[in-house]
Amino acid sequence: MEKVTCFRNIGELIQVQPGGETPKLVKKTRCALLVSQGKVDKVIRDSEVNHHDFFREVDLEGRSVLPGLVDCHTHLIYAGDRKDEMEQRMAGTSYMDILKNGGGILSTVKATRQATEDDLYEMARQRVLRMMTLGTTAFEIKSGYGLDLDTEKKMLRVGQRLRKNLQVPITLTYLGAHTAPKGKTIDQYFEFVMEHLPEFRHLADGVDIFCERDVFTVAHLRRLFLHAKLVGFHQLRAHVEELSHQGGCYNAARLGAISCDHLEHGTPHDIRALELSGTTAVLMPGVTFFLGGKKTPPVHAMIEAGVHLALATDCNPGSSPSYNMQTVLGLAQSLYQITPEQALIAATHGSARALDGHKNYGGLLPGQRADFIVLKTNDYRDMFYCFGENFVDQTYSAGKKVKGKKDPVSF
Amino acid sequence: MEKVTCFRNIGELIQVQPGGETPKLVKKTRCALLVSQGKVDKVIRDSEVNHHDFFREVDLEGRSVLPGLVDCHTHLIYAGDRKDEMEQRMAGTSYMDILKNGGGILSTVKATRQATEDDLYEMARQRVLRMMTLGTTAFEIKSGYGLDLDTEKKMLRVGQRLRKNLQVPITLTYLGAHTAPKGKTIDQYFEFVMEHLPEFRHLADGVDIFCERDVFTVAHLRRLFLHAKLVGFHQLRAHVEELSHQGGCYNAARLGAISCDHLEHGTPHDIRALELSGTTAVLMPGVTFFLGGKKTPPVHAMIEAGVHLALATDCNPGSSPSYNMQTVLGLAQSLYQITPEQALIAATHGSARALDGHKNYGGLLPGQRADFIVLKTNDYRDMFYCFGENFVDQTYSAGKKVKGKKDPVSF
Numbered sequence: 001m002e003k004v005t006c007f008r009n010i011g012e013l014i015q016v017q018p019g020g021e022t023p024k025l026v027k028k029t030r031c032a033l034l035v036s037q038g039k040v041d042k043v044i045r046d047s048e049v050n051h052h053d054f055f056r057e058v059d060l061e062g063r064s065v066l067p068g069l070v071d072c073h074t075h076l077i078y079a080g081d082r083k084d085e086m087e088q089r090m091a092g093t094s095y096m097d098i099l100k101n102g103g104g105i106l107s108t109v110k111a112t113r114q115a116t117e118d119d120l121y122e123m124a125r126q127r128v129l130r131m132m133t134l135g136t137t138a139f140e141i142k143s144g145y146g147l148d149l150d151t152e153k154k155m156l157r158v159g160q161r162l163r164k165n166l167q168v169p170i171t172l173t174y175l176g177a178h179t180a181p182k183g184k185t186i187d188q189y190f191e192f193v194m195e196h197l198p199e200f201r202h203l204a205d206g207v208d209i210f211c212e213r214d215v216f217t218v219a220h221l222r223r224l225f226l227h228a229k230l231v232g233f234h235q236l237r238a239h240v241e242e243l244s245h246q247g248g249c250y251n252a253a254r255l256g257a258i259s260c261d262h263l264e265h266g267t268p269h270d271i272r273a274l275e276l277s278g279t280t281a282v283l284m285p286g287v288t289f290f291l292g293g294k295k296t297p298p299v300h301a302m303i304e305a306g307v308h309l310a311l312a313t314d315c316n317p318g319s320s321p322s323y324n325m326q327t328v329l330g331l332a333q334s335l336y337q338i339t340p341e342q343a344l345i346a347a348t349h350g351s352a353r354a355l356d357g358h359k360n361y362g363g364l365l366p367g368q369r370a371d372f373i374v375l376k377t378n379d380y381r382d383m384f385y386c387f388g389e390n391f392v393d394q395t396y397s398a399g400k401k402v403k404g405k406k407d408p409v410s411f
Numbered sequence: 412m413e414k415v416t417c418f419r420n421i422g423e424l425i426q427v428q429p430g431g432e433t434p435k436l437v438k439k440t441r442c443a444l445l446v447s448q449g450k451v452d453k454v455i456r457d458s459e460v461n462h463h464d465f466f467r468e469v470d471l472e473g474r475s476v477l478p479g480l481v482d483c484h485t486h487l488i489y490a491g492d493r494k495d496e497m498e499q500r501m502a503g504t505s506y507m508d509i510l511k512n513g514g515g516i517l518s519t520v521k522a523t524r525q526a527t528e529d530d531l532y533e534m535a536r537q538r539v540l541r542m543m544t545l546g547t548t549a550f551e552i553k554s555g556y557g558l559d560l561d562t563e564k565k566m567l568r569v570g571q572r573l574r575k576n577l578q579v580p581i582t583l584t585y586l587g588a589h590t591a592p593k594g595k596t597i598d599q600y601f602e603f604v605m606e607h608l609p610e611f612r613h614l615a616d617g618v619d620i621f622c623e624r625d626v627f628t629v630a631h632l633r634r635l636f637l638h639a640k641l642v643g644f645h646q647l648r649a650h651v652e653e654l655s656h657q658g659g660c661y662n663a664a665r666l667g668a669i670s671c672d673h674l675e676h677g678t679p680h681d682i683r684a685l686e687l688s689g690t691t692a693v694l695m696p697g698v699t700f701f702l703g704g705k706k707t708p709p710v711h712a713m714i715e716a717g718v719h720l721a722l723a724t725d726c727n728p729g730s731s732p733s734y735n736m737q738t739v740l741g742l743a744q745s746l747y748q749i750t751p752e753q754a755l756i757a758a759t760h761g762s763a764r765a766l767d768g769h770k771n772y773g774g775l776l777p778g779q780r781a782d783f784i785v786l787k788t789n790d791y792r793d794m795f796y797c798f799g800e801n802f803v804d805q806t807y808s809a810g811k812k813v814k815g816k817k818d819p820v821s822f
Contacts, residue, residue: 083796090750134800290798292748294705327799337703339501385494387701388738389545390801 003055005399008032008046011062011378015043016349016363021306023349023363025341033065035370038398042366064380066344067364068137068371068395069325070351072171073261073282073312076131077124077155078145080111082317089291105145105179108317112145112155121158127315128162131323133404135392137371138168138352138361140312142208144175147189149196152176156203168397169369171355173237174204177216177224190220197224198231206235206258211248218247225255241265242287253277259310259354263297264288271298274307280354281307283346284314285331286322299336310350311343330387340384370399414466416810419443419457422473422789426454427760427774432717434760434774436752444476446781449809453777475791477755478775479548479782479806480736481762483582484672484693484723487542488535488566489556491522493728500702516556516590519728523556523566532569538726539573542734544815546803548782549579549763549772551723553619555586558600560607563587567614579808580780582766584648585615588627588635601631608635609642617646617669622659629658636666652676653698664688670721670765674708675699682709685718691765692718694757695725696742697733710747721761722754741798751795781810 013028032049034041049057085103089095098104112120128139141159146152156172163170176197180189197207207228211221225236235258240248242262249260253273260274261282274281283297302309311328314320322328325347332343352362361369374394375382383391395402424439443460445452460468496514500506509515523531539550552570557563567583574581587608591600608618618639622632636647646669651659653673660671664684671685672693685692694708713720722739725731733739736758743754763773772780785805786793794802806813 081796083790083792086796087750087752087792090744090748090753286798289745292745321796322799323797324799330799333501334700334703337501339498341498342501379494381494381498385492385497385732386734387697388733388735388741388799 002036004041005035005056005058006032006049006052006054007035007058007060007065008049009059009062010046010065012064012380013043013364014064014066014344014380015365016067016345017365018349018358018363023345025345033370033372035399038370038400040364040366040368040370060374062378063393064375064378065364066373066375066380067348067362068373068397069135069329069347070138070355070362071131071136071312071315071325072140072259072310072351072354073142073284073314074139075142075144075175075314075316076127076139077120077141077143077158078108078112078317079115079120079123080108080317081321082107085318105318106182108145109147109181113148113151117154117158120154121161124158124162125166127323128166128168129402129404131315131325132168132395132397132402133392134324134326134390135373135395136325137373137395137397138170138355140171140173140355142173142175143204144178144208147176147178147181149199152200153203156200160203169356169361171206171235172204173206173208173235174200175208175210176200177209177220179210179215186216190216194223194227197227201231201233204233206237207233208237208239210239211246211252212239212242213244213246218251221248222251222255225252225257229255237261241270249273253279261312262287264293264295266297266302268301271301271305271307274302275305278308280310280350282310282312282351282354283332283336284312284320284328285335286320286328287314288335289331290320290322296335299338303338303342308350308353309342309346310354311347312351326383326391330384333384334387340381343384344380370396372396413447415452416446416467416469417443417460417463417465418446418469418471418476419460420470420473421457421476423475423791424454424775425475425477425755425791426776427478427756428776429760429769429774434756436756444781444783446810449781449811451775451777451779451781471785473789474804475786475789476775477784477786477791478759478773479784479808480546480740480758481549481766481773482542482547482723482726482736483551483670483721483762483765484553484695484725485551486553486555486586486725486727487538487550488531488552488554488569489519489523489728490526490531490534491519491728492732493518496729516729517593520556520558520592524559524562528565528569531565532572535569535573536577538734539577539579540813540815542726542736543579543806543808543813544803545735545737545801546784546806547736548784548806548808549581549766551582551584551766553584553586554615555589555619558587558589558592560610563611564614567611571614580767580772582617582646583615584617584619584646585611586619586621587611588620588631590621590626597627601627605634605638608638612642612644615644617648618644619648619650621650622657622663623650623653624655624657629662632659633662633666636663636668640666648672652681660684664690672723673698675704675706677708677713679712682713682716682718685713686716689719691721691761693721693723693762693765694743694747695723695731695739696746697731697739698725699746700742701731701733707746710749714749714753719761719764720753720757721765722758723762737794737802738799741795744795745798751792754795755791781807783807
């Protein structure tokens with residue numbers, strides 16, 4: 001007989017079903033969640049619990065249970081912090097001046113190159129555990145702070161160790177084309193990335209590129225994607241239309257990208273491309289918030305067009321040093337003016353769609369991983385209503401309770 | 412001999428000194444805080460601790476210590492919640508339609524009138540304790556959800572009970588002129604407020620009025636303030652220039668208001684008035700955030716003019732259901748583009764100035780109440796850098812550790 005754990009006395013259980021046109025949030029009250037071999041078996045009425053004999057029973061005290069949050073865009077493997085830069089920016093120093101003074105992304109590259117693989121692993125492991133206690137149960141992690149072969153590979157090996165040791169869904173992305181390292185032009189460095197791309201095939205699940213003015217062009221994006229497909233990468237991702245409109249979204253969608261990320265400067269043409277290609281739009285309000293930007297992606301036009309939306313932290317030391325998908329939910333409601341339901345669907349089913357196609361997690365549906373969070377209250381809308389507090393009481397990954405640090409990690 | 416408690420092994424201690432033109436943040440490292448009879452005695456070097464003999468020693472493990480946050484504008488005594496309204500608003504329902512369907516402020520008035528004084532007290536007490544565990548050590552609380560004599564008095568009696576039982580600095584404000592109750596015009600209700608004003612003299616420290624289009628006019632504000640002065644109220648406050656420009660700020664400042672609150676539509680003329688009168692400008696970014704507004708007060712022009720700034724939650728069930736001054740700090744940095752230092756000064760010294768004139772608290776200075784917070788890290792900028800997490804490990808009020816609930820309260 002299979003060992004079934006029964007999570008009983010659930011006040012409100014939220015599942016996200018794929019649905020026809022759009023995914024749907026389904027709410028069940030006074031129920032119990034049955035978990036077997038780390039997966040969701042089924043949901044029964046709480047009144048039926050006593051008619052069965054379970055291997056283990058866990059009383060959830062009438063609380064709210066949601067699918068674990070999925071963070072489908074992070075740069076969480078890095079060394080150093082950029083708090084000084086934050087202060088300088090608020091005091092009026094321009095980003096270009098910060099760069100000239102040795103700040104910006106190249107300062108993170110420098111610190112990440114210097115860190116040992118073990119140190120980098122330990123810092124990243126602490127971050128992942130912290131994020132899990134805050135409610136995240138699946139991750140995407142990018143390289144991109146090495147900009148040389150050794151460090152890019154070191155970052156991805158750290159990602160693989162995290163995946164193996166923590167037994168948590170982690171999708172790894174090779175973001176060699178993040179920016180050019182000191183001493184090389186964008187064009188020089190891009191050829192280097194192209195030449196060595198095959199070496200990363202077994203270290204990462206996909207590739208990504210930062211397509212932006214003064215960084216990589218649409219022509220670079222097209223060449224990288226075509227080459228990556230030939231080499232055998234299945235997942236193509238791109239940072240597009242963030243600070244300006246370059247045409248990266250349209251081209252990435254045409255070439256079959258699984259996700260197009262940022263999109264603050266997305267146009268109706270881009271929305272049409274995402275709609276036709278089925279590419280997920282990954283939105284990251286934490287960046288807009290942290291950098292004090294005013295421009296947000298055309299979220300409502302995307303929703304009307306039926307584009308699949310996902311939410312992510314973009315966790316990184318420069319533009320979004322947040323570990324907290326709950327914060328992202330609150331920011332999405334406020335900055336994009338979407339409902340708690342829309343935000344929650346995007347942060348679970350939507351983000352899962354951008355990673356594994358929402359087969360194995362993201363909806364808390366029978367057959368999926370038993371990745372879920374138990375809130376401190378019995379109404380998931382409290383997370384949105386009382387913004388800025390931590391509403392996650394417990395996180396379960398494959399049916400097991402996450403024992404992470406309750407405190408913020410040092411940076 | 413006096414009983415001195417020594418809080419030792421402080422990694423970073425922040426004090427806010429009044430300074431000449433502008434208040435100044437002073438940072439001391441590796442030090443100890445001496446507290447006697449609930450007040451700050453002095454700060455010594457940590458290396459000197461062993462040369463003394465203290466009544467009690469508390470090891471703060473190298474953490475950061477800040478003055479307790481001061482929340483100088485709240486409506487935290489209320490019954491009911493308005494989560495449904497939040498959802499409706501995000502789904503596109505207009506505020507006027509919400510009002511017509513029985514939502515909005517009048518739904519809070521209804522619930523608050525129906526609540527017993529004991530229930531109202533218990534709900535408010537839980538909120539205050541929750542706010543204290545999140546770092547707030549002094550409060551302003553307004554009435555204004557009664558709009559009749561009985562309930563307005565009931566609210567203020569609850570405030571007095573909180574002050575007496577919790578032994579925490581609480582400033583009480585009579586906000587009879589919040590809006591008109593059902594069945595009365597603004598003019599009719601205003602005359603009622605004026606007539607009964609003397610009955611509130613011993614229940615509240617000051618008066619407040621919501622001066623706004625379709626609510627109370629500048630003429631009402633002037634009449635209320637002059638009458639309040641005659642009756643003997645010392646503190647005049649006003650909700651001004653929030654949704655439109657009415658001239659309330661200029662008039663309130665001229666009549667000697669201690670604070671002008673909101674100010675999203677403030678003009679250079681208003682800034683000049685605040686500068687000349689010394690009135691504190693109370694800013695509440697939580698409202699802008701929660702309502703998804705784009706317009707922020709002219710904060711940088713205020714700073715340049717030397718206007719005294721304060722920060723507050725505006726804690727209320729409709730436009731800012733937040734208990735968390737840490738969230739307000741992060742929002743202020745992002746929405747106003749001010750530095751961590753500027754935000755922290757406004758949320759401590761600045762807010763204290765809007766309440767008791769920063770004599771008794773707000774700076775963690777010798778002679779002031781020993782109201783302080785101990786962070787989970789050793790750098791107060793972490794609260795700003797890693798927005799959306801709770802960085803407060805412990806809160807001390809008059810030198811005593813606050814034992815509040817660690818969980819969010821139900822609404």
